[in-house]
Amino acid sequence: MKKEKIRHLLDLSKAEKRAFLDSFDMILSDCDGVVWNFTGPIPGVNKALQLLKQKGKKIAFISNNGMRTMEEYKQNFSKLGIDVSERDIIHPALTTVKYLKSIKMQDAVYCIGTEIFKDYLRNAGFTVLDGPTERFPDERVANPVRVYTDFFEETDSPKVGAVVMDIDVNISLAHLMKAKCYLQRNRDCLLIAGATDKIVPLDSSMDVIGPGYFIDILERASRRKALVLGKPGQALATFVLEQFNVTRPKRTLFIGDMLPQDMGFGTKCGFQKILMLSGGTTKSMMFSHERSEELPNFYASSFADFIRLYEDISQ
Helix, strand or coil: CCHHHCEEHHHCCHHHHHHHHCCCCEEEECCECCCEECCEECCCHHHHHHHHHHCCCEEEEECCCCCCCHHHHHHHHHHCCCCCCHHHEECHHHHHHHHHHHCCCCCEEEEECCHHHHHHHHHCCCCEECCCCCCCCHHHHCCHHHHHHHHHHHCCCCCEEEEEECCCCCCCHHHHHHHHHHHHHCCCCEEEECCCCCEEEEECCEEEECCHHHHHHHHHHHCCCCEECCCCCHHHHHHHHHHCCCCCHHHEEEEECCHHHHHHHHHHHCCEEEEECCCCCCHHHHHHCCCHHHCCCEEECCCCHHHHHHHHHHC
16 A cells, blocks of 8 residues: 555545545444544444444454453443344454464463453463562572573472463563573463553543563563464464454455554455544544555544445535
8 A cells, every 4th residue: 555545534535534444344443542442432433433334334343452351342332232242252362262272272371461361261261370470589680590590490389381471561571581482492382462562542631651572571571472362463464364254355344543454464465445534643644654565545533434424425
């Protein structure tokens, strides 16, 4: 996609708007920065989603945020007047569970993530290891051999078959050191990543560091490439196409607010793509972005623009 050809949805002609709305049957949408942000629902999103469903569009959601339970997701959508089932929401922890079950994982899983993420693994029957939870005394920190010895002794039992890394605001160097030990001791140990976002927008004026930088550190230190089960991972793309029985990708519209995670993911799936400016990417960021595969087909200010689209073609 050439940057100069990316147009705002509302700048299309009436015929182009009609053709665009007729070009897709299903919408797959990100949540944070598109449906809601840190302060609450994005204005107009409830009416837009309800209108799209009334027009016969199927809608499902794909999130990289494993800090909410599935029940919280459903409650948030219910407040918007949108009834969704668990099958309509791709949650990084549940995708990880499904993958580990598909390969018949029997060994323990070391997880750097939220307790919500770990609980989904535990409830699926996996032995979950985490920590360390206590601060290392200075005399141990001053003796790196002692620190590594403690980790190596821990890795003897039980055997760890996968290191899973997702969002964890309490992450420390000790967590990364321990993860590397598991990967170093067992060459068959998998490295799995959920969310890979390097920046997580809270609203249009503030963002925080995401897990992506820490995944990079662990990949470089362990000389392993993570299997990414969050956006924009190819493994997730395969999973999504299968779950929603997508046989004509171009008839699916993917909506997100981030260029690498969302637009890059849409490209891997072969979807049409819209970038919403309601989250972590500005118009200037989009037009200065150099990776063509991470650019959208169109952009919009927010979901509310769909209301205007239908109004425009009905006049």
